[in-house]
Amino acid sequence: MSKRDNLPAYHELMIPTLEALKSLGSSGTVSEINEKVSQIIEYTVKDDDLKEVNYRIGWARTYLKKFDLIDNSSRGVWALVNTDVDIQAIDKNQIVKTVRELTRLGKKTKQELPEDASETEESSHNWKEQLLKTILNISPDAFERLTQRLLRENGFTQVEVTGKSGDGGIDGKGIVKLNDFLSFHVIFQCKRYQNSISPNQIRDFRGAMQGRTDKGIFITTGTFTRDAVKEATRDGAPPIELIDGDLLCEKLKDSQLGVDTHLIEQVDIKTAWFDKL
Secondary structure (H helix, E strand, C coil): CCCHHHCCCHHHHHHHHHHHHHHCCCEEEHHHHHHHHHHHCCCCCCHHHHHHHHHHHHHHHHHHHHCCCEEECCCCEEEECCCCCCHHHCCHHHHHHHHHHHHHCCCCCCCCCCCCHHHHHHHHCHHHHHHHHHHHCCCHHHHHHHHHHHHHHCCEEEEEECCCCCCCCCCEEEEEECCCCCEEEEEEEEECCCCEECHHHHHHHHHHHCCCCCEEEEEECCEECHHHHHHHCCCCCCCEEEECHHHHHHHHHHCCCCCCCCCCCCCCCCHHHHHCC
């Protein structure tokens, strides 16, 4: 039995995903949904498996969206289409069957679903794996410059890379302006890791922030342990924004930094139009 076989399948995560959204007030971000799903199924995910499980939850969301049970905004917030939906009456197997049948008939939306969803789930994230592998092969200085460019592309100004040894892990600083009246000084740390960032590393970074700013960003090519995420948002402590490898890839794609996207043209024949001739 492979390591993957021990993890919950995507279709087993559909109902918990709906329950998670319900408990979150009918809407939530991806990270909120992932955390809540794990609580609902009472499944303790090892840090090494966290990315794979989150992928499968994402695949469950894809099926639920195509079944018109949930939808998402351009800002990445997911919500129930019908807040009064009877979750207990929903059959996950029927969702899979219906969505695949719609796909077979050519009534697909943004992406085509295969007979083996796990294979497409894997391939849909191949570009992220390739991108992260590329980033891991560049020099530390180049990674810092990449972070600097990414922050600038996303509205930060006066972004400087410091990267001084013994500086408490601070790699740079910048200013983010929310509007014409408010601006905040932000410091950041960037780690090219394949493994997970621990809560101790978050605490060390927060300690380096003291006396400089109350805003911090921790960027990594790896992941954050659950305890690290909790530490970053701990009550009574300055919050730290976390960007893991998956989100880093998305941000680079959105900013078109080292990533090109190609739209595939789809042509639909309007038979009803010809009937009116």
